[in-house]
Amino acid sequence: MKLFASLTSPxxxxxxxxxxxxxxxxxxCEVDTASKESPIAxxxxxxxxxxLLRDDQSVLFDSPVVLEYLDGLxxxxxxxxxxxxxxxxxxxxxxxxGMMDASVLRMLEGxxxxxxxxxxxxxxxxxxxxxxxAWANQRLGGSFACGDRLTLADIALGAALEYVDLxxxxxxxDDHPVLARWLAEISQRPSFAATWPPGLAPA
Numbered sequence: 001m002k003l004f005a006s007l008t009s010p011x012x013x014x015x016x017x018x019x020x021x022x023x024x025x026x027x028x029c030e031v032d033t034a035s036k037e038s039p040i041a042x043x044x045x046x047x048x049x050x051x052l053l054r055d056d057q058s059v060l061f062d063s064p065v066v067l068e069y070l071d072g073l074x075x076x077x078x079x080x081x082x083x084x085x086x087x088x089x090x091x092x093x094x095x096x097x098g099m100m101d102a103s104v105l106r107m108l109e110g111x112x113x114x115x116x117x118x119x120x121x122x123x124x125x126x127x128x129x130x131x132x133x134a135w136a137n138q139r140l141g142g143s144f145a146c147g148d149r150l151t152l153a154d155i156a157l158g159a160a161l162e163y164v165d166l167x168x169x170x171x172x173x174d175d176h177p178v179l180a181r182w183l184a185e186i187s188q189r190p191s192f193a194a195t196w197p198p199g200l201a202p203a
Contacts, residue, residue: 002027003066004040004051008197010100010163011063012050017155018067020191022074026052064093067152078152085146092145092153095132096160102128103160107167129164130172137176143185150189158186166200 003019003026005012019026031038033047043051044061052060052069060066071079080086106125109117136145136157145153161183164172173180186192 001025001055002029002053004029004031004043004053005049006031006033008166008199009049010103010159010197011048011097013159013163013195013197014063014152014155015050015052015066015070016195017159017191018070018078018152020194021078021150021155021189022070024070024073026070063097071152076149078150078155080151088146089151089153092136092151093156095135096153096156099129099132099160100163102126102132103163103167126168129168130175133161133172133176133179137179140178140182143182145182154186155191158183158192162187162192162197162200166197 001024003012003015005016005028007030016028031040031049033040033049040049040051041047043053043059046061048061050061050063050066052066054060060069068079071077079089102125106122106129109121109125139145142148144150145157161179
C-alpha cells in the first residue's frame with residue numbers, strides 16, 4: 001500500500017500515527033497538492049490528502065475512511081466497532097478534526113495579501129480552537145481520552161493540538177493545563193515522535 005500525504009497535513013498525520021501504532025507496512029509518498037505535477041487530483045477528485053492506494057490499485061481517501069479501513073486490518077481496534085464506545089471516539093475525532101479545519105482556515109487567511117486579510121475571520125477560527133480546547137480540557141480524566149487505552153480519539157486530538165503548535169503557536173497551555181499535561185504524555189509515544197511535522201519541535 002501507498003499513502004500519498006503532505007508531511008504537514010494533520011489529517012494525513014493521523015493516518016501515519018495509526019499505521020505506526022499498528023505496525024502496518026505502508027509506503028509514504030510525499031506530495032505537494034498545490035503542484036500541477038501532483039498525482040493527487042487524479043486519485044482524489046477533491047484534490048486533498050491523505051489518499052491510500054491499496055495493493056489492488058483501488059483508492060481510498062479522506063482521513064476518516066482511510067483510518068477505519070486501516071484499523072480493520074489488525075487488532076487491537078483503535079475505533080470500537082459499535083455502540084456508545086464507538087460514538088464517543090468519533091465525537092472526540094469530530095472535535096479534533098474541527099480544530100484542524102479551523103487552524104487550516106486561519107492559516108489560509110493569514111496567507112492572503114495583508115490588505116485583503118480579514119481579522120475577524122481569523123478571530124472566529126481562533127475562537128473555535130479555543131472552545132474545542134476547553135471542551136477537551138474539561139473532559140480529559142486520565143492518560144487516554146476514551147477508556148483505559150489508546151484509541152483514535154487520542155490520535156486525532158494529539159495531531160490537532162500539535163498542528164495548532166505548528167501553524168499558530170501561542171500560550172494555550174496556560175489556559176488548558178489538563179490538556180497540556182495530556183499532550184506532553186501522549187506525544188512521547190514513538191508513533192508521535194516518528195511523525196513530527198517539519199518545523200515542529202517537541203514541546
